[in-house]
Amino acid sequence: MVALVAEPLDELEVPAEEEGTGKHRRIRWWRGIVLFAVGAYFIIPFYAALRFSLEGSNGKFTLSAFTSIPSQPGFGAAFALSVRLAVITTVITMVLMVPTAVYVHLRVPRLRRLFDGITVLPIVIPPVVLIVGVLQVAPTVLKGTPDLLALVYVVLAMPFVYRSLDAGLRAIDLKTLVEASRSLGGRWSSTLLRVVLPNLRAALLSATILTVALVLGEFTMASLDQYQTFPVWIVNFEQDDAHVSTAVSLLALVGTWLLLLLITSFDRRQSRRWLRKESR
Amino acid sequence: MGESAQVSAASHRSIPAGDPGPVATRRGAGGAFEDDVSGRTWRSRVSPFVGLAPFALYTLVFLGIPALAIVYGAFQKPSGGFTFENLRLATTGIYRTGYETSLELAVISSVVPGIIGLLLAYAIHTSKSTNLRRIVSTSSGVFANFGGVPLAFLFIATLGTTGVATTWLRDLGIDPYQHGFDLYTLSGVALVYMYFQIPLMVLVITPALGGIRSTWREAANNLGARSWQFWRHVGGPVLLPSVLGAVLLLFGSALSAYATAQALTSGSIALTPIQIGTFLNGNVLAGEQNVGKALGFGMIVIIMVVMLLYGILQRRASKWLR
Numbered sequence: 001m002v003a004l005v006a007e008p009l010d011e012l013e014v015p016a017e018e019e020g021t022g023k024h025r026r027i028r029w030w031r032g033i034v035l036f037a038v039g040a041y042f043i044i045p046f047y048a049a050l051r052f053s054l055e056g057s058n059g060k061f062t063l064s065a066f067t068s069i070p071s072q073p074g075f076g077a078a079f080a081l082s083v084r085l086a087v088i089t090t091v092i093t094m095v096l097m098v099p100t101a102v103y104v105h106l107r108v109p110r111l112r113r114l115f116d117g118i119t120v121l122p123i124v125i126p127p128v129v130l131i132v133g134v135l136q137v138a139p140t141v142l143k144g145t146p147d148l149l150a151l152v153y154v155v156l157a158m159p160f161v162y163r164s165l166d167a168g169l170r171a172i173d174l175k176t177l178v179e180a181s182r183s184l185g186g187r188w189s190s191t192l193l194r195v196v197l198p199n200l201r202a203a204l205l206s207a208t209i210l211t212v213a214l215v216l217g218e219f220t221m222a223s224l225d226q227y228q229t230f231p232v233w234i235v236n237f238e239q240d241d242a243h244v245s246t247a248v249s250l251l252a253l254v255g256t257w258l259l260l261l262l263i264t265s266f267d268r269r270q271s272r273r274w275l276r277k278e279s280r
Numbered sequence: 281m282g283e284s285a286q287v288s289a290a291s292h293r294s295i296p297a298g299d300p301g302p303v304a305t306r307r308g309a310g311g312a313f314e315d316d317v318s319g320r321t322w323r324s325r326v327s328p329f330v331g332l333a334p335f336a337l338y339t340l341v342f343l344g345i346p347a348l349a350i351v352y353g354a355f356q357k358p359s360g361g362f363t364f365e366n367l368r369l370a371t372t373g374i375y376r377t378g379y380e381t382s383l384e385l386a387v388i389s390s391v392v393p394g395i396i397g398l399l400l401a402y403a404i405h406t407s408k409s410t411n412l413r414r415i416v417s418t419s420s421g422v423f424a425n426f427g428g429v430p431l432a433f434l435f436i437a438t439l440g441t442t443g444v445a446t447t448w449l450r451d452l453g454i455d456p457y458q459h460g461f462d463l464y465t466l467s468g469v470a471l472v473y474m475y476f477q478i479p480l481m482v483l484v485i486t487p488a489l490g491g492i493r494s495t496w497r498e499a500a501n502n503l504g505a506r507s508w509q510f511w512r513h514v515g516g517p518v519l520l521p522s523v524l525g526a527v528l529l530l531f532g533s534a535l536s537a538y539a540t541a542q543a544l545t546s547g548s549i550a551l552t553p554i555q556i557g558t559f560l561n562g563n564v565l566a567g568e569q570n571v572g573k574a575l576g577f578g579m580i581v582i583i584m585v586v587m588l589l590y591g592i593l594q595r596r597a598s599k600w601l602r
Contacts, residue, residue: 133346167487209421249430
């Protein structure tokens with residue numbers, strides 16, 4: 001069991017070792033250029049916005065845009081709503097998509113191409129249109145609650161989540177792993193939880209990151225459904241004070257990012273502890 | 281499929297030799313697995329699709345039915361009754377221009393960020409620094425979903441007429457606004473879209489890069505292959521379907537992006553999603569209420585065509601692999 005898990009983990013921790021020869025020094029050289037160019041493209045707008053948010057109305061440096069955020073009307077409620085939607089969406093997406101993706105790979109691999117197609121559909125239909133379609137057909141019970149948004153976000157997250165899971169499942173030898181576990185007497189539930197999922201850790205992680213970030217950033221649907229989620233609040237507030245609104249956007253970016261960094265390191269610690277326990 | 285066969289061959293090799301368990305039990309386990317499938321009673325024989333029921337049901341309720349409602353609306357007169365008038369209006373005049381501009385934008389902002397994102401993902405994947413990879417993978421998740429008014433605002437502060445980067449470039453003697461660049465036109469929107477398209481590409485393609493085993497690279501090197509030969513004959517073909525799929529996702533994402541372009545251009549360039557948004561906001565002429573649905577229907581048709589091309593390409597790629 002340990003060997004089954006240890007192999008992809010090694011890959012997770014230590015990537016392809018390609019050092020030593022002159023050819024690979026050249027690879028490192030173009031890597032520097034790519035990282036620098038992309039880094040500049042992503043950091044400069046960030047810097048520009050930061051400078052703008054630190055500028056008072058008289059053009060002087062001030063922190064007031066940042067310090068006044070918690071006391072802004074509606075901030076706490078909007079943030080809490082977005083976090084709640086993110087949790088609901090992530091749970092439903094994982095419960096729905098992980099068994100489905102494993103099942104497709106194991107039992108009906110001939111449907112993989114069809115699944116590729118189905119899971120691309122949600123990005124085909126623009127969110128503007130989908131939410132109106134949903135609001136047209138949704139029962140009144142659901143229309144009265146923001147949780148309807150989470151249910152639709154599951155559909156939005158599906159293509160990204162399925163793609164990650166699919167790529168993760170392709171990279172491991174799922175059939176052999178499952179056969180080995182089953183022949184050693186493992187039940188389906190323990191095979192899924194203790195053999196398949198640990199091997200999919202990287203894919204699950206990227207799927208979770210995608211889902212959480214999607215929900216915390218989605219604007220179009222939430223605004224059309226008339227719920228004040230975090231992004232909607234930022235935009236509404238921009239009309240009052242662009243400096244504060246920019247400050248909140250920056251904080252939201254950094255906050256989400258730190259949260260995800262936390263999830264990542266938590267996951268790594270978990271996996272290490274788990275591995276140690278198993279190998280004892 | 282040839283691709284998966286190659287992947288599994290590689291992972292057999294990478295299972296530590298000291299532990300014969302998984303490899304040794306493979307044949308026996310395979311038999312047990314087959315028995316397990318065929319030995320079950322009526323349940324498995326009724327249909328192997330039963331396991332897909334929850335997914336199918338969910339997709340039907342939250343995607344299929346709303347989509348059908350839109351398609352149905354595209355062929356309905358506002359007063360009720362079947363008509364082609366909506367479609368006729370949606371494919372002529374300003375709406376036709378909207379489709380053309382949207383397609384141009386979607387092609388530019390899927391191919392360019394696709395290439396950059398692939399390079400970045402590969403640079404990160406082969407990097408030894410765990411911290412670098414963690415930072416890039418988590419920030420990709422954040423930036424891929426960053427959009428709308430905040431993103432537009434970031435770029436107005438950067439490349440607007442008085443933005444930070446514009447000022448820098450002007451000080452260097454290059455005024456981007458005198459060299460054909462304008463943040464509020466197609467070129468500007470394409471540049472801004474890269475802010476979420478590149479991270480999206482990184483997120484989608486990174487798991488696929490994990491499928492390229494370092495042992496292949498070593499084997500190719502041992503056989504005397506140069507770097508480009510490895511990519512031409514091994515890495516490229518294996519990655520091709522994944523890369524095409526990822527670029528397709530970017531295409532769809534660019535085609536249906538709404539909030540960013542709306543915030544940046546306030547509708548000054550004709551893009552189909554913005555036109556649909558206008559309809560949904562209620563700014564419509566009498567008798568044209570369903571043209572917005574016809575526009576949405578048109579976008580679905582466009583992607584269906586792209587998907588078909590993608591399917592053909594992918595089949596060819598996997599055939600070539602065998």
